[in-house]
Amino acid sequence: MPPAIGLPNVKLCMWLFLVSEVMFFAGLIGAYIVIRFGTAGWPNPYDILAVRITAFNTFLLICSSVTMVKAFQWSDAGDRGRAMKFLTATIFGGALFVGIQVYEYRHLLHAPSHTLLENVEDMMAERGLAVEEGSGHATAVGPQIILASMGQSEEAKQNEQLIKLHDLLAEGRPDIKKTAAPSKLEVVKEWDRRVLEETIALAALFPADSKEGSALRTIGRHQNLYPEGFVPSRDNFTSTFYIMTGFHGFHVFGGVVALIAILALYAVRKAGTMAIEVVGLYWHFVDLVWIILFTIVYLM
Amino acid sequence: MTTATAASIPTHASGHSHHPNYIAIFIWLVILTFIEVSIPELVHIKGVGHDPMTPSVLAPDAYQGADVDKNVQQAALAMAPTERFQASGWAMRIGVLAVLALIKAAMVGAYFMHLRFDGWKLNMILAAPTALFVFIIIMLTPDIAWQWPQLY
Numbered sequence: 302m303p304p305a306i307g308l309p310n311v312k313l314c315m316w317l318f319l320v321s322e323v324m325f326f327a328g329l330i331g332a333y334i335v336i337r338f339g340t341a342g343w344p345n346p347y348d349i350l351a352v353r354i355t356a357f358n359t360f361l362l363i364c365s366s367v368t369m370v371k372a373f374q375w376s377d378a379g380d381r382g383r384a385m386k387f388l389t390a391t392i393f394g395g396a397l398f399v400g401i402q403v404y405e406y407r408h409l410l411h412a413p414s415h416t417l418l419e420n421v422e423d424m425m426a427e428r429g430l431a432v433e434e435g436s437g438h439a440t441a442v443g444p445q446i447i448l449a450s451m452g453q454s455e456e457a458k459q460n461e462q463l464i465k466l467h468d469l470l471a472e473g474r475p476d477i478k479k480t481a482a483p484s485k486l487e488v489v490k491e492w493d494r495r496v497l498e499e500t501i502a503l504a505a506l507f508p509a510d511s512k513e514g515s516a517l518r519t520i521g522r523h524q525n526l527y528p529e530g531f532v533p534s535r536d537n538f539t540s541t542f543y544i545m546t547g548f549h550g551f552h553v554f555g556g557v558v559a560l561i562a563i564l565a566l567y568a569v570r571k572a573g574t575m576a577i578e579v580v581g582l583y584w585h586f587v588d589l590v591w592i593i594l595f596t597i598v599y600l601m
Numbered sequence: 602m603t604t605a606t607a608a609s610i611p612t613h614a615s616g617h618s619h620h621p622n623y624i625a626i627f628i629w630l631v632i633l634t635f636i637e638v639s640i641p642e643l644v645h646i647k648g649v650g651h652d653p654m655t656p657s658v659l660a661p662d663a664y665q666g667a668d669v670d671k672n673v674q675q676a677a678l679a680m681a682p683t684e685r686f687q688a689s690g691w692a693m694r695i696g697v698l699a700v701l702a703l704i705k706a707a708m709v710g711a712y713f714m715h716l717r718f719d720g721w722k723l724n725m726i727l728a729a730p731t732a733l734f735v736f737i738i739i740m741l742t743p744d745i746a747w748q749w750p751q752l753y
Contacts, residue, residue, distance in 0.1 A: 306720070306722035306723060306726075307720055307722065308719065308720075308722075308723060313723075316723060316726065316727070317726075320726065320727065320729075320730045323727075323730040323731070323734060324730055324733065324734070327730070327733065327734040327737050327738075328737070330738075331737040331738055331741050334738060334741060334745070335741045335744050335745055338745045339744060339745045346641075347641050352638065352641060353638075356634065356638045359634055360631065360634060363627060363630045363631065363634065364627070366627075366709065366713050367623055367624070367626075367627040367713075369713075370623050370713050371623060374620045374623070377620070581713075582714055585709055585710075585713040585714045586714070588709055588713070589706045589709045589710060589714075592702055592705045592706050592709065593702055593706060595702075596637060596698050596699070596701070596702035597699075597702075599641075600637060600638070600640065600641050600698050601694075601695055601698055
């Protein structure tokens, strides 16, 4: 079949596929813009999301776009060895991007008090603010509560942990009655409230522009907005965040799989420069979409 | 933007037309990304261009030196809706970020995807969805504007 509009058919087909992808993401981005700018009280993404880590991920995707286009360039020049090296680097970059996104999701989905635990214990140890049993000091109770709750996810230990947690919460608080069978919902609610309280108290010990102060304030905001974690069902921000970044992540994952397949075929000379160019078009499109998504989801 | 070819790599093998200096484009993309990321960093630290309606979710007086949130909140409440929106610098921040993102996207499309070198016919095919993309955003704008009297 003769090439259409001066382009090889396979390349034109990829472009037609990308045209449909443009419309797919146009729908998502359009919906996001309406929801984002039509909702009062939209949280500042910087308070919730790990913008610096994601900025590194953006850098990574740009790097992988360069290695992709370099693979094409070397293949075009007849140097298959270098082309394969750059293809491998692209696969590595894409896989790392997906890995970092999974890491990001994992942390976002956890209750912020887990992050608090990681930060607060180190800070307190550094500053000599040791945890004292039953001291009632603002800085002492939070980590204890968090520590006591760490096993909650395991079903077998849950009830035991719940009672311990409840007892801790009730210490020095006559308004909380000790009971052998506390309601999980009540305990968790109280726990969330107390963690926020402790975070605010702890944050006041550090200047706002210090590393600790800044981290604690961020955690405090996060804790207040998303005490149960940044879960998709929470609000418009969380659901649109996961839909958009999730679909994009799925595209990157698909691209990595396609790149591995092309590399394998290229290695046994069953795929050539055209295959690299065509899969490269898809890869650059994924990079292009991320440039838009990163800006509107993380920075605006 | 330079389109000089890399010195050590043949550029016209296998009949392909152009290989611009991809490293130069990469450096530009990194610089633009750095500028982009610096804008919310600035907002975060200095409180410039903060969304006036982003809630100050923790009580401002619970923090030492948390005047940024408090000031923004008070200023936002004191201003008329239009002033509140414009004076915050938020619109400028959004505008600058959008322009930077579009420049970066255009660079990826033009150079990495070779749209600049693949002829006008392909560009015409892509013009349709691009126009529709812009059209969708424009047509959705009234949906946002309709809610603003209540929101801002």
